[in-house]
Amino acid sequence: MLAGAVLAGRRGADNLVIRGARVLDPVEGIDALLDVRIDGGVVAQLGEGLDTNEHRVVEAEGRLLVPAFVDPHVHLRTPGREDEETIESGTAAAAAGGYCAILAVPNTDPVVDRPELVRGLRARAEAEAHVPVGFMAALTRGQAGEELAELAELAAAGAAAFTDDGRPVAAAGVMRRALQYNAVTGRMIAVHCEEPTLTRGGHAHAGAVAAELGLGGWPSLGESLMVARDVDLAADTGRPVHLMHLSARESVEHLRRGQSLGAPVTAEATPHHLCLTDEAIRTLDPNLKMNPPLRTAADRAALLDAVRDGAIAAIATDHAPHAPEEKDVPFESAPFGVLGLETAFSALYTYLVEPGLLPLETLLQRLSAGPAAIFGLDRPRVAVGAPANLTLVDLEAGWRVKATKLRSRSGNSWLLGKRLRGRVALTVAAGRVAFER
């Protein structure tokens, strides 16, 4: 019921038979070569040699059919920077990446802090989104971190969750009031953890690489101090907090401490923090500049361990499009942020699953069931009676990432020119074929 309330976008009633794929749904406990029949946008039958019912047939032998992905952290840049991304282009990118649902963050121009803005965005998504979108609203007015936004009114207008992403709620007192008051909405509060007096002037992780390159440091403490605070606030208020884009091992330690004490804290990590370290920024390529920054091998290892054991239950892309003229500048002038939607699965498969660092089943859960559960969305699943939210992947396919081939309006991918393995072939979102290669 909640899921229906917060996701806006076209729903479909497609009829389809996907034949002969390896169907893998770790939560449902399915791993078998099966046909899947979709009637009217709903999974109708799983089995071998299914009758096609005159449906369109997708031959999928040798491919993998999985629950479609859910991205809880996307910058759609709408309203305000439609030159960088629109609801249409961003959701096209999401569909091409295998996503059946995304959550858009509200640090737009204007900031989404009023109910009519939420309604307007939802109406546009109903008309133009390729996959359903949940619009998050600001936690504080103008994301200024001072006065609470009208959380109940925003929730009633369809806000999917609350966040001041892009900036922290610097004052602990404001954050505590927000958590207390948010009991009336039942929506998640997601936080961007950054202690601004420690990160001012920072362009890269405050470590050996930044010291050598002469870049202003953005220290791990700048994140972990706020993570510690918000974990303690979650424990204090008993109200859930979701920690966005964790990057530092100290943050993971605070997260684990909170979880072990029963504090309602969840967390996400991004593909770039899971695949890269700050060694990569030696080229000073602005497409490797993001907030929080890439950190050390030990930080990456801690994130990966947490993703593996579930302390970090979601992988979020933090898809952050930027116009070419903004990124085609020296590193220090460039804004923070990189693309993620169209490459997330392939990058994680290439750099984590293939080398044996992360089991495929775990990756699939962190990309789908994990984020869905955190934000109270229906879990995409391969099960009779469930709405069809399915992704067909060709694990053997190799492909090269090219800016001109991306569906995003922007090209600031950290993977440009890289050759990846594993490619999304088909995405069914909310009962509708949203993407087909």
Added chain:
Amino acid sequence: MTDLRVIGGDLLPPRPERRNLLSIADLERDDVERLLATAHSFALSQQRETKKLPTLRGRLVLNVFYESSTRTSSSFELAAKRLSADTLTLRSSGSSVDKGESLKDTALTLAAYEPDVIVLRHPEAGAPAFVARATGARVVNAGDGKHQHPTQALLDLYTMRRAFGRLDGLHVAIVGDVAHSRVARSLLQALELVGARATLVGPPALLPAGLAPATHDIEAIADADVIYVLRMQQERIAAGANFVPSLREYTARWGITPERVRDGQRVMHPGPMNRGIEIDARVADSDASLVVDQVRNGLVVRMAVLYDLLTAGRPVAVDAAVGVA
């Protein structure tokens, strides 16, 4: 813990091409030795009556300075002229940069003149690499942000070798604001390449961790052959920065006074000096000071850098060249 072996090989940066001089990190020891030897050949040529060599006749060297500079810009310009190259020096003030032109467009505009070398100083790290990528011109980094100043490091090595007859085993104490110093970053890499040793000395918040052994105790300079003094800038004291409480306190704790320099030590400074702050005027003007040598050597080292880039490292034949121009 996770196995750390895994960063995908292709996710690591590729080895930079040797067609630019962007960072000391791009050089091998052989490259440094060749450049210093070439510089020495040019130094000999500069003792002749006719100092101009025809070596780079017809070549175009563009000097592009986005920050104020006396030593570096004049020495690059003179170096190019002594090698008979055409030169053009552009400064950001009074140019289209004032009108908000992006670095990319300025670079493309200048590249349209088909320069052989662009010498670039810029307030941001990575700007020279950016211009090299955007234009395809050969680029010499004349200082980018707090990142690198490779020709300064090369002229410092040259100066030390002239003063001590060797580089291997030399101990250099770098004193002051290392955190904001591109000179220190290049010099540390250069010293390591040639087998010299460095100690960083200064206020704790101005010594980044992990670059070299560091101490806040000024007594540590006693063991050094060279005291390399960095410029201390007023903005490090501004409210909100608080790297040190006052210049007065900085000078009392870390200023290089005659009492702190022992016999046999040499003192260097990349300039511009704040006399009476990081360096006592009596030290700056003493026999121990190599500051003027640094400037003089900057010319021949920059001649060597331009020559090396444009002749792909061919040994210099100064004798053949001298007198022809």
